[in-house]
Amino acid sequence: MRFKDKVAIITGGGTGIGAAVARRIAAEGGKVALVGRRPEPLQAVAEEIGAAVLAADAADTASMKVAVTAAAEQFGGIDILIANAGGHGVGPTLSMSDETWDLAVRLNLSTAFVSARETLPHLIRAKGNIVVLSSIAGLFAGPDAAGYVTMKHGCIGLAKSLARDYGRFGVRTNTVCPGWVTTAMADEQMEMLVEKYELNSVAEAYALVTKDVPLQRPASADEVANAVCFLASGEAAMINGAILTVDGGASTVDLPTLAFAD
Structure with a gap:
């Protein structure tokens, strides 16, 4: 029961990793508020685990202000933010439109920034923590994915800045970088x-x-959720500013030596 009496907001909480994290936190005694733009998947997870549904765009300030206020009023505060919302942003730089680039910024980086900014006052009061979902694309570059790669690198920079600036107030921020899930x-x-x-x-x-x-x-979504929930729990009380890869060892591979592999 690592999350007994803790309140967690999870952006992108209706599917995939976000839903897996929601299930784990609820199973371990936490109170969960699910944030997303599509009410249907949020409602399905909420009915399963008894969570609150906050239909909101995590990249939109007005929308997140309403969602965060509603969660804090319903549960009496906020202890954890799982900044999980994300999306695409693929294509080579030469042919990428301004619209695709802007969408990559909004879906992957603005969602993390806005949700962190709006929850921080509550997290400071609670001495809570943030877990930002990036990707190993935030450490390396895949082909023809300039928007996604750049924004996932940006998520790591945002998390480091939050760890640096708000650790002194007792708020920890860490990053999880999954590989293929x-x-x-x-x-x-x-x-x-x-x-x-x-x-x-x-x-x-x-x-x-x-x-x-x-x-x-x-990885499975549950395996990534294991890492996220560890960082969000009291077991990680001295971990701040860390980057945890959940990639089966992909980031340990020295690409120039692949020709020597059996």
């Missing part, structure tokens, strides 16, 4: 590989993208 969003990308390489299934596509990962498989 079996979520609906990743499944869509796997479908592209199925078509490109004439594979038989999404499972084959996941096997292809993780063939050079030491564990040779993607």
Whole structure:
């Protein structure tokens, strides 16, 4: 019961990693407020775990002010922010439109910044903490994904700034960087590989993208939630400004030596 009497706001809480984190925190005694733009998936998770639904755009200041105020009034405060909302931003720089770039900023970086800014007064009072979901794309660059890569790097910079500036007030901020995770969003990308390489299934596509990962498989959303919930819990009381990769060892691989692998 690591989260007994703790209140957590989770952006992008209706699907994937956000939903997995919500289930874990609720199962361990926490009170959960789910934030997202689509009420239907939020409501489905909320009915399962007894969470509050706050239909809001995490990148929109007015929307988040209303959501954060509602959560604080309903539960008596806020102890944890899981800044999980994110989205695409793919394409090479040469052909990327201003609209695609702006969307990448909004979905991946503005969501984290706005939700952190609006929850910070409550987190300072509670001496709470923030976990920002970035990606190993925040550490390295994948092909033709300039918007996504840049914003995920930005998420790490934001988390470090928050850790530096608000640690003195007792607010910890840490970052989780997953590799491939079996979520609906990743499944869509796997479908592209199925078509490109004439594979038989999404499972084959996941096997292809993780063939050079030491564990040779993607993570599940629950496995990422394990890491997120550790950082959000009192067990990580002295961890601030850390970057935790959940990538099966992908970030340990020295690319120039792949030709020597068996």
